[in-house]
Amino acid sequence: MFSKIRKAYQLFKSIDFEQLDKLSRKVDLPKVMDSFSKLDEKQLNGLMKMLEGGKPKRELPPINGDFYELHLRLSEEDRALQLKVRDFMEREIRPLVNHYWLRDEFPFEIIPKLAQLNICGLTYEGYGCAGRSSLMEGIIAMEIARVDASVATFFGVQSGLAMGSIYLCGSDAQKQEWLPAMQQMKLIGAFGLTEPEVGSGAAGGLTVTARKTEKGWVLNGQKKWIGNATFADVTVIWAKDVDDGEVKGFLVRKGTPGFEVEKIKGKMALRIVQNGLITLTDCTVDESDRLQHAHSFKDTAKVLQLTRAGVAWMAVGCARGAYENALDYTRKRKQFGKPIASFQLIQNHLVEMLSNLTAMQTLVYRLSELQDADMLRDEHASLAKVFCTLRTRDIVSQAREVMGGNGILLEYDVARFLADAEAIYSYEGTKEINSLIVGRSITGFSAFV
Ligand SMILES: Cc1cc2nc3c(=O)[nH]c(=O)nc-3n(C[C@H](O)[C@H](O)[C@H](O)COP(=O)(O)OP(=O)(O)OC[C@H]3O[C@@H](n4cnc5c(N)ncnc54)[C@H](O)[C@@H]3O)c2cc1C
Structure with a gap:
């Protein structure tokens, strides 16, 4: 009897207020309750299924490339900025990148929109810059690259390499002339x-x-x-x-x-x-x-040290974008009558991708902490650049693999990440050169020539 009443309660719970109101005008609810108590278990189950529209839908876990929840280490203000950039990238950039990528053209219309986010030259003090942490700068690079590595590169050249050269090596007059306008992206470097x-x-x-x-x-x-x-x-x-x-x-x-x-x-x-x-x-x-x-x-190298850390973050973004795309795809794509995500071999790929991605993210978080504590050395940035760009290559290729033929179609995005990872791998110091920087630091011997 108790279980029947519980089921009746569940049943009513599954009906919304409007439906309940309509129902109460048409039927005598106490009488209905009495009838419920007379139904047997099977009849009651059948009725519930009918009202719920058949088998209840299984809720899949959210797609989240931040498996160790590193975002929890951010302040509320920093987290809000991260989500603002993510929302902007999803809304304004994702819909147009494949169009421009295919045509080998730059979407100039995004510059004023990017400027409105007020994220350019984020770590610099003065000149309209926000003076925020390197960690936040890294997170923003990741969020941009999570949707498109080209836009992240354009932004990295402007905010990091060009503004960074002026910020670190320019006179006061040069900084005054260029940095405020570059921060607002009115001038591009x-x-x-x-x-x-x-x-x-x-x-x-x-x-x-x-x-x-x-x-x-x-x-x-x-x-x-x-x-x-x-x-x-x-x-x-x-x-x-x-x-x-x-x-x-x-x-x-x-x-x-x-x-x-x-x-x-x-x-x-x-x-x-x-x-x-x-x-x-x-x-x-x-x-x-x-x-x-x-x-x-040596002064040029100071600029490169600053931006190399950013490239490691960008690689994380590119890998994260590919992983999240691929995971989503495997949950929707069915073969042999089942989602391919339910196959063991596909899950193995996904877990390998996530392991690498998680290791990369924890590494760049620590890298930025070193940078914020003014303890970053060339070899720290080089190690992160090597590790992250290498692992990104693995992740994008596994992402492409689990997507079968669609993995090489631009419209599914992963093909773009796959190609773009190759450039990130080479620029701002190749794997060999960054390895030589780390090698020199740990052995005490320079092996460049
Ligand atoms: C998309 C893209 C954007 C770029 N943007 C910019 C930019 O904005 N500004 C800019 O100045 N540059 C930019 N670059 C250049 C980039 O930084 C260089 O491509 C990179 O530094 C490698 O130089 P390289 O291509 O001449 O290769 P090379 O130096 O010719 O190297 C070829 C190969 O030899 C290896 N090698 C070289 N020396 C050694 C050694 N001592 N020991 C072992 N192996 C070695 C390299 O690792 C590499 O595998 C960009 C490159 C790309 C692809």
């Missing part, structure tokens, strides 16, 4: 270090020259791969002073005579990022546009 014949060996081997003359500094040579260069308002050019042999930094303004940019076409990764081949032909820059505190490659 680029960072020119790599050359057609000099990539990994940039520290000692730059061939772009800077010669001081009465008219200013005359720059000659070529830079390759320079992100945002086709449209940037200012490009930081790193060049070797022919007089003292030291690397110096120059702020080359858009439209300066002798500064030509050709877009690099035919990339199979980060196709939204506009990379340029820059040719400098007697390009003359005022002394006031030489970065006043960049005296040697």
